[in-house]
Amino acid sequence: MSHKISASNRSETSIKVMLNDEQIFLSSGLNVPGLLQLQNIAASSVALVRNGQVLPKSRWKETLCRDGDQFEVFALVAGG
């Protein structure tokens, strides 16, 4: 049994994740940098929380989005 997802069936396998309270439907097998790219979020300047835990940047590539995941993206803003 192969766990590989081919390009043809990727679009058929849809999952739902939450990103800052917005529902997003994705193809399964997408990793975290892929999710950010899809949402036009510059990966260099944000931090990510996945299911209540800070997800270190060193683990983004290996982390695949799973159905029901709750992501929160934080960015820097002006402040004193």
Added chain:
Amino acid sequence: MLTIADHQFSSRLFTGTGKFSTSALMLEAITCSGSELVTMAMKRLDLKTGSDDILQPLLSSGVKLLPNTSGARNAKEAVFAAELAREMLDTSWIKLEIHPDPKYLMPDPIETLEAAKILCDKGFIVLPYVHADPVLCRRLEEVGCAAVMPLGSPIGSNQGLVTETFLKMIIEQARVPVIVDAGIGAPSQATRAMELGADAVLVNTAIASSRDPVAMGRCFASAVQTGRDAYLAGLGHVNSVASQTSPLTGFLNDTM
């Protein structure tokens, strides 16, 4: 040179990035102020409007960024915010601020000390924003904070050094740098803080809300330098009675 943790600063004026009317103005004002340490906040990204995109210009300008934990209402949230900041900026420096009261933004001393302990244990360089409480500042120093940041008056109030008596005690006792933060509303107040022996001041609203923030940034730069120079030169004692500066020979009485 001022040294905090292992970092040296040639300017003793630290600045915030909030309340400027435009990012370009903020950048120019900070550049003209000579500030080398600049605070920033964090928030959940609005997916519709995106981010302010002020990070890259600031990084390019060469200043060191100091993320804060503003918005945290307790120690747990502040630790979480610090971990987010570390991921975001790849820095272990954090301005620890916990102020659950929205009216006066008074920092919560108990939660701040608790968070400081945890963050210092985790290897963060912790700069806590606190009330001008000499006992609390000693406790924060003991748990490993790299500096203390007592307030002059409420955040953004421009009231100046309302806490001067207690700032003097903190400065006298501290073995870590003392950065007077919050409430400094005029360059003369920054000078005063530095004359007292503060190691640095942090200014945001006074620059950002002035009519000409770029010029005001320059004013604060020279005010801080003047105050530091005066501190090093050693202020004279304050007396309750007059002390003559010219000889009182009483010659008029002798001749008339």
